[in-house]
Amino acid sequence: MLLIGRPYFGVGRVLAGAFFSYVVLAGSSAHALPSYARQTGQGCPACHTNFPELTQFGREFKLRGYTMGGGETPFPVAAMAQGAFTNTQKSQPGGAAPHFGPNDNFSLEAASLFYGGKIVDDIGAFVQTTYSDTERTLAWDDVDIRYANSTTIGDRDLVYGITLNNNPTVEDIYNSTPAFGFPYVSASLAPTPAAATVLEGGLAHQVGGVGAYAMFDDTYYGLVSLYKTLPKHAQRHFGVDPTGEPEIDGVAPYWRFAVQQQWQDHLLSAGTFGLFADTFPGRKRRAGTDSFVDIGLDAQYQFTRDPNVVTAQASWIHESQFLPASQALGLSEHRSNDLDSVKLTGSYVYSHGDANYGLTASRFWLNGSTDAGLYGQEDVTGSANGSPDSRGWIFELDYMPFINRSPIKVWPWTQIKLSLQYTLYDKFNGASRNYDGAGRDASDNNTLMLSAWLAF
Numbered sequence: 001m002l003l004i005g006r007p008y009f010g011v012g013r014v015l016a017g018a019f020f021s022y023v024v025l026a027g028s029s030a031h032a033l034p035s036y037a038r039q040t041g042q043g044c045p046a047c048h049t050n051f052p053e054l055t056q057f058g059r060e061f062k063l064r065g066y067t068m069g070g071g072e073t074p075f076p077v078a079a080m081a082q083g084a085f086t087n088t089q090k091s092q093p094g095g096a097a098p099h100f101g102p103n104d105n106f107s108l109e110a111a112s113l114f115y116g117g118k119i120v121d122d123i124g125a126f127v128q129t130t131y132s133d134t135e136r137t138l139a140w141d142d143v144d145i146r147y148a149n150s151t152t153i154g155d156r157d158l159v160y161g162i163t164l165n166n167n168p169t170v171e172d173i174y175n176s177t178p179a180f181g182f183p184y185v186s187a188s189l190a191p192t193p194a195a196a197t198v199l200e201g202g203l204a205h206q207v208g209g210v211g212a213y214a215m216f217d218d219t220y221y222g223l224v225s226l227y228k229t230l231p232k233h234a235q236r237h238f239g240v241d242p243t244g245e246p247e248i249d250g251v252a253p254y255w256r257f258a259v260q261q262q263w264q265d266h267l268l269s270a271g272t273f274g275l276f277a278d279t280f281p282g283r284k285r286r287a288g289t290d291s292f293v294d295i296g297l298d299a300q301y302q303f304t305r306d307p308n309v310v311t312a313q314a315s316w317i318h319e320s321q322f323l324p325a326s327q328a329l330g331l332s333e334h335r336s337n338d339l340d341s342v343k344l345t346g347s348y349v350y351s352h353g354d355a356n357y358g359l360t361a362s363r364f365w366l367n368g369s370t371d372a373g374l375y376g377q378e379d380v381t382g383s384a385n386g387s388p389d390s391r392g393w394i395f396e397l398d399y400m401p402f403i404n405r406s407p408i409k410v411w412p413w414t415q416i417k418l419s420l421q422y423t424l425y426d427k428f429n430g431a432s433r434n435y436d437g438a439g440r441d442a443s444d445n446n447t448l449m450l451s452a453w454l455a456f
Contacts, residue, residue, distance in 0.1 A: 033116040033126075034413030034455055035078040036061065041071025043404070044415055049302075049309040050349045050358035050398055051417065051455075052184055056267055056302075059173040063159055063215055065148030066117055066124030076117030076125070078413075082109040084451040086189045090444035092380055096189040097134050105189050108133035109451070112141070123147050129239075134188040139239025140205060142170045142179060153216070160214040167204040168227060168254045168275055171211060176298040176313040177256075177273055179204075182345045182362050183394055183421065190447040194375045194429050195366055195388030197319040197341050199275055199294045205238070206230060206245050209254070221271070223256040232283075246279035249289045258298075270299040280325065287328040293320045307351035317341045319368075332373040339368035339388060354405045358398035366390040375429060380445070384437030387430025392442075396421040414456040423447040 037044060040061065044051055047058030054062070061068050084107050091102035100107070112130040119125055128141040148161035163171045169179040178200045186192075196202065211225025229248040236242070258271025274295040281290055298315040319339040326332035347360040372386030397420045406413070428442035429435045435442060 033078045033114055034415070035074070035076045035114065035116040036066065037413045038072050039070075039074045039076070039117045040068055043406075045351070045356070045403060049304075049311060050347060050356065050360070051400070051403075051415070052180065053175050053182075053311065053347070054173070054180075055304065055309075056262070062126075062173050063148065063161075063213075064150070065122060065146035065161055066126055067122060067148065069118070074118050076115050076119075078114040078116055079456055080110065080112040080114065081454045082111075082185060082451060083107070084109050084185075084187065084189075084449055086187045087448045088190050088444070089446040090440065092191065099136070100134070100189055107189055109185065109188055119145075122149055132188070137239055140166070142167050142204070144170055156217040158214060158216050161212070163209075163211045163213060163223075163225065165209050165211070165225075166207055166230075167201075168199055168207075168209065168225070168252075169256075169273065170204075171213070171223060171225065172256060172273070173221070174258065174269055174271075174298070174300050175311075176269075176300040176315050177296070178315075178317075181313070181315065181343065182347070182360060183396065185419065185421070185449075185451055185453065187421070187423070187447050187449040190423070190449070191380050191428075191445045193366055193388065193390035194377065194381055194383060195339060195368060195390070197294050197317045197339055198277060198292045199273075199296065199317055199319075200341060202246070203227060203229075203248075203252070203277070205240050206235060206242065207248065207252075211254070213256075218262070219260060221256070221258045221260065221269075223254075225254045226251045227254060227275075227277075228252075242283070244282050246277075246281055246290075247283040247285075249278040249280060252277035252279075265303055265305040267302045267304075268300070270297075272297055281323075281329060281331055284325075284329060287325040290325045291322040294318070309347075309349040309351075311345075311347045311349075313343075313345045315341075315343050321369075326373070330373065333371045333386065334369065334373075337369035337371055337374070339366070341366055351404060354402055356398075356400040356403045358396070358400070360394075360396040360398070362394040364390075364392060364394070370430070380436055380440055381429075382436060383429035383431075384435060385430045389427055389430050390425065390442075391427045392423060392425040394421065394423050414454075416455075417453040419449075419451045419453070421447075421449045421451065423449075 110130045126144045131138045143166045145164045150159045169177040207227040209225045209227040213223035215221045232242045254275045256273040260269035277292045278289040296317040301312045303310040321337040323332040342365040345362040349358045368388040370386045375383045376386040399418045425442040433441045
């Protein structure tokens with residue numbers, strides 16, 4: 001997922017997590033949690049290919065509410081730290097962020113504490129709270145608390161449940177939708193395109209949602225959720241600044257339907273997902289509401305045969321924007337716009353001895369209506385011609401040195417992942433050259449990131 005956002009939807013939503021008073025800090029399925037490994041008695045490769053990407057066992061574990069056992073007495077607390085070095089091809093005037101230089105920055109991207117695992121029979125959680133050094137904030141991140149059960153209809157299995165969460169698509173069991181899609185770690189100190197669909201983080205951590213889901217015959221998967229913007233005081237309590245964010249008028253429905261088929265070492269899934277949202281832009285009610293309709297299609301293929309794992313994912317989101325309120329408030333030039341987001345990702349993981357080695361390549365496109373009100377900013381993040389069009393590649397090499405064994409006897413579930421990621425832009429905010437009107441080219445935002453991800 002590209003961590004980007006529409007100007008008045010917020011850019012780079014902060015990480016974090018805790019939900020409802022009876023649940024202490026917990027862990028999100030965006031990450032490989034040692035607490036899940038302790039609970040199930042399975043090593044990280046049982047649930048993950050190149051963590052946090054899920055295997056079929058990992059998808060089943062999430063589907064069944066994070067409650068599957070088989071290991072030690074649950075101790076559902078885990079922690080994570082992510083550090084990074086970020087270099088952009090051309091320095092950013094004024095600094096990459098407050099308290100950081102214009103280039104070649106070291107950062108603590110995240111320091112997190114999780115509650116991840118079974119709470120009581122049939123109820124489990126995945127909740128994360130995170131300190132971000134780049135944002136200088138402590139706040140909640142993706143939260144997913146589930147009730148899950150199963151029955152049979154005839155001789156066919158039915159797994160069903162309820163999810164409480166704070167980010168549309170966070171409840172998905174596949175890695176082809178935005179919340180848990182590649183890249184799993186992005187450089188917070190690099191420029192990112194000015195546009196993104198609502199489903200690509202536009203409502204993340206501002207909302208509370210409840211949904212019902214089911215998987216029938218291990219083939220047909222469906223989910224329907226309803227989301228509502230949390231009150232300002234609740235967001236501030238969770239560390240989120242509600243300033244300038246949209247406010248949902250009533251509730252916003254989200255749906256997800258997919259079909260999957262397994263044969264031998266292969267799994268193929270294909271589906272659709274989408275969201276309808278009427279929102280008050282910037283929480284300003286005097287001009288009425290805007291309307292957003294996001295409709296997505298996705299597919300995922302996974303081949304697993306030791307020592308090889310091959311995964312391919314594709315997604316397309318089309319967003320129709322009806323913006324009378326934003327136009328009246330001077331936030332949008334046009335009354336209606338369209339935006340399309342396309343991503344194609346392929347990865348290969350090779351297991352040898354104690355280690356896993358991963359290679360991932362991803363191609364992305366953003367195309368949409370030109371609108372100077374939405375996208376025309378006079379800095380490196382804006383567009384001189386008001387176009388949201390961006391496209392590029394992300395390449396990543398990963399090394400997980402201890403993934404197939406327990407590296408520390410006193411805390412055997414500790415894991416580390418070292419990554420080298422390069423993002424290359426063909427077009428950025430509407431142009432390949434001089435996109436900001438001040439001489440900055442798309443390639444000037446090409447980004448090299450070295451990162452270390454420690455989970456324990």
